[in-house]
Amino acid sequence: xEVIVTPDRGSAARIAAKIVxxxxxxxxxxxxxxxxxSTPVPLYQELIRMHREEGLDFSRVTTFNLDEYVGLAPxxxxxxxxFMRENLFNHVNVAPQRIHIPDGLTDDIETFCQSYDQQIxxxxxxxxxxxxxxxxxxxxxxxxxxxxxxxxxxxxxxxxTLRDNARFFGSEENVPKHVxxxxxxTILESRRCILMAFGExxxxxxxxxVEGPVSSMVPASAxxxxxxxxxxxxxxxxxxxxxxxxxxxxxxxxxx
Ligand code: GLP
Numbered sequence: 001x002e003v004i005v006t007p008d009r010g011s012a013a014r015i016a017a018k019i020v021x022x023x024x025x026x027x028x029x030x031x032x033x034x035x036x037x038s039t040p041v042p043l044y045q046e047l048i049r050m051h052r053e054e055g056l057d058f059s060r061v062t063t064f065n066l067d068e069y070v071g072l073a074p075x076x077x078x079x080x081x082x083f084m085r086e087n088l089f090n091h092v093n094v095a096p097q098r099i100h101i102p103d104g105l106t107d108d109i110e111t112f113c114q115s116y117d118q119q120i121x122x123x124x125x126x127x128x129x130x131x132x133x134x135x136x137x138x139x140x141x142x143x144x145x146x147x148x149x150x151x152x153x154x155x156x157x158x159x160x161t162l163r164d165n166a167r168f169f170g171s172e173e174n175v176p177k178h179v180x181x182x183x184x185x186t187i188l189e190s191r192r193c194i195l196m197a198f199g200e201x202x203x204x205x206x207x208x209x210v211e212g213p214v215s216s217m218v219p220a221s222a223x224x225x226x227x228x229x230x231x232x233x234x235x236x237x238x239x240x241x242x243x244x245x246x247x248x249x250x251x252x253x254x255x256x
Contacts, residue, residue: 001210001229003247005238009198012232013042016130016194019230020047021056023128023192029060031120033129033187034088035140036065036080039196040130044088051092058094062123064116066131066140067181068102070109070154078168079104102152102180109180113152117186126190133197136160137205137218141181148214148222150183184222192228195220197237206233207240 006012020043023030034040050056065080074081081101089099100119106112120126131139136158142150143158157165157177166172187193197206209220210231216222223229238244 001223001231002251003210003238003241004230004232004251005244005248006232006234008234009042010046012196012198012234013046016043016196016230016232017046017050019192019194020128021050021054024056024058024061027127028057029062030127031062031064031123031125033126033182033190034063034065034084035130035132036067036083037132039132039198041087043130043196047088048091056092058092061094062098063094063100064120064123064126064182065101066129066187067179068104069176070104070178070180071176072104074101074104104176104180106180109154113154113180116152116180116182120186120189127192129187129190129193131187131193131195131220131223133195133202133205133209133220134161135164135201135205137208137220139184139187139195139220139223141179142184142187142219144217144219146184146216146219148188148216148219148225149185151186152180152182155179155181184219188222188226192230193223193226194230194232195223197231197233199234200236200239202233202237203240206231206237207242211242 068080072079103112136144141155162172162175165175169175208218212218212221214221214224
């Protein structure tokens with residue numbers, strides 16, 4: 001993992017956006033994996049700025065989102081469909097027919113999940129997957145104890161995630177308990193990952209992900225098995241890393 005510690009979210013977003021832009025410069029038909037939550041919002045704002053001011057072109061891009069709540073219609077204000085429209089898709093030129101987000105209303109979840117993984121394969125695989133991390137170390141909605149080989153499937157949210165996400169729904173009781181999420185195995189198949197994390201509440205999860213043992217109890221730790229992961233975090237999220245000085249040294253002395 002390449003650990004990049006930045007002074008603030010804006011700098012993190014700019015570094016991540018440059019990685020996205022350089023991928024699209026090499027391959028304008030790239031396949032991007034997107035995440036929701038508050039963490040990627042500054043990245044999406046930077047991508048929108050680059051689209052408007054620098055002509056960053058999404059017209060040939062294909063996208064796959066990590067997850068969606070079961071039972072929420074795409075129009076529901078808390079659905080991840082709505083999140084992506086509001087925070088990115090309404091503001092850039094992604095072709096609607098190439099946007100993929102799990103269908104929270106499907107009446108055959110198993111078949112849907114298999115076909116979602118197949119659609120990713122048919123698109124040639126995900127070139128770059130954007131990730132956040134839950135306070136409990138989840139990626140996508142792969143809660144602790146998720147199989148590290150898991151594929152897209154239905155998951156039941158943990159009590160902690162229900163609490164963490166209650167802020168979007170007004171109260172914990174309104175948060176759907178079930179979700180469809182790409183599996184850890186699905187995520188590991190993407191060619192490159194950017195995981196961002198900000199704030200002290202993420203510090204323990206970040207340290208376990210980077211320095212802890214690979215364990216299904218911290219699903220993000222599976223990223224240690226991936227050869228191209230950029231972990232872009234602020235000082236607060238980096239505060240529990242024991243080898244922080246080394247990561248900073250490596251980044252400052254990065255070979256050209
Ligand atoms: C949700 C999403 C994750 C995200 C996590 C952290 O559970 N499914 O993809 O990483 O929240 O959210 P936030 O970025 O708001 O801290």
